[in-house]
Amino acid sequence: MEGLILAADIGGTVIRVAIADSQGRMLEKASTLVPKGHDARAVPMKVLELCDALSIKYGGRRSISKVSIAAIGPLDITTGAIVRPANMPYDRVPIMEVLCDCFDATFILLNDCNAAAIAEKLVGAGKDVDDVVYITVSSGIGGGVILDGKLLLGKDGNAAEIGHMVVDMDMGMTCGCGKKGHWEAYCGGNSMPKFAKFLAENKYSNVDSILARKLREGKHIISAKDVFNYARSGDEFALMFIDKIAEINGAGVANVVNAFDPSVISIGGSVTLNNVDLVVDKLKPFVERYAVNRVPKIVPTPLGHDAPLIGAILAAINPPPKSVFKSL
Numbered sequence: 104m105e106g107l108i109l110a111a112d113i114g115g116t117v118i119r120v121a122i123a124d125s126q127g128r129m130l131e132k133a134s135t136l137v138p139k140g141h142d143a144r145a146v147p148m149k150v151l152e153l154c155d156a157l158s159i160k161y162g163g164r165r166s167i168s169k170v171s172i173a174a175i176g177p178l179d180i181t182t183g184a185i186v187r188p189a190n191m192p193y194d195r196v197p198i199m200e201v202l203c204d205c206f207d208a209t210f211i212l213l214n215d216c217n218a219a220a221i222a223e224k225l226v227g228a229g230k231d232v233d234d235v236v237y238i239t240v241s242s243g244i245g246g247g248v249i250l251d252g253k254l255l256l257g258k259d260g261n262a263a264e265i266g267h268m269v270v271d272m273d274m275g276m277t278c279g280c281g282k283k284g285h286w287e288a289y290c291g292g293n294s295m296p297k298f299a300k301f302l303a304e305n306k307y308s309n310v311d312s313i314l315a316r317k318l319r320e321g322k323h324i325i326s327a328k329d330v331f332n333y334a335r336s337g338d339e340f341a342l343m344f345i346d347k348i349a350e351i352n353g354a355g356v357a358n359v360v361n362a363f364d365p366s367v368i369s370i371g372g373s374v375t376l377n378n379v380d381l382v383v384d385k386l387k388p389f390v391e392r393y394a395v396n397r398v399p400k401i402v403p404t405p406l407g408h409d410a411p412l413i414g415a416i417l418a419a420i421n422p423p424p425k426s427v428f429k430s431l
């Protein structure tokens with residue numbers, strides 16, 4: 104009997120793990136929060152912990168013949184690590200150093216959005232087309248691009264880090280990566296509260312509302328989720344902020360349209376999936392404003408939060424180039 108697949112999606116906030124059979128059918132899945140302590144090895148250790156719990160009735164780790172990891176970038180595919188991620192408090196997360204000792208298996212490592220793009224192409228929003236882009240708007244912003252049926256990887260496997268495209272040279276927000284003006288520094292879930300505070304104190308300093316006052320006072324912990332909740336309750340500043348985010352997201356998506364000319368753009372990630380109306384619907388007019396190429400179909404991912412996890416399973420069955428870290 105062929106062994107099972109262990110798939111994991113290591114995001115900035117959540118780790119999702121699944122066990123699948125050799126045909127790619129998901130048998131079990133679970134998720135947990137990314138540990139944010141001192142030791143980065145805790146991240147792959149969480150994958151192991153969930154694997155042990157999920158695989159126990161199939162014979163445990165011995166039943167696994169493929170380990171496929173989709174992780175936030177940037178990745179170092181030669182050592183199998185995440186290096187200086189914008190959305191995790193670690194300098195280096197040694198995924199494969201930890202996992203390779205624990206399984207007698209083939210190991211696959213790819214960017215989480217590249218994995219999600221594979222899922223979209225094979226079973227999601229892009230299954231009827233050759234050109235599909237997956238975009239996540241989550242803790243951070245990332246992308247995966249399949250053009251002419253082929254996944255774009257680049258020299259280090261880090262193609263389509265679209266969250267770090269420059270969308271602003273004026274307000275100068277600093278991204279989690281340390282550089283300024285990046286799309287993610289405005290619209291990524293981790294950055295949104297900082298950008299909201301900036302607008303409340305500067306460009307929109309004449310707007311008065313409960314959220315604007317709280318941001319200016321600076322003694323409240325405001326999350327991206329809070330900002331969306333204030334917008335839904337009709338807070339004037341929150342509504343203006345959501346419109347500003349829509350414009351910047353629209354510019355980012357238009358950049359993707361102009362660079363890659365896809366037939367379908369599928370948008371996922373927790374910020375999107377929890378606020379489809381305020382994120383996807385609102386950015387579309389701005390894509391029309393900024394795109395030169397014909398605007399493609401833009402949809403929330405039909406695969407939900409599992410898009411990268413499903414992609415990791417599919418990549419285990421048919422690994423894209425440069426993704427096999429170690430063969431059995």
Ligand SMILES: [Zn+2]
Pocket residue numbers: 189266267278279280281282285287
């Ligand atoms: Zn950046």
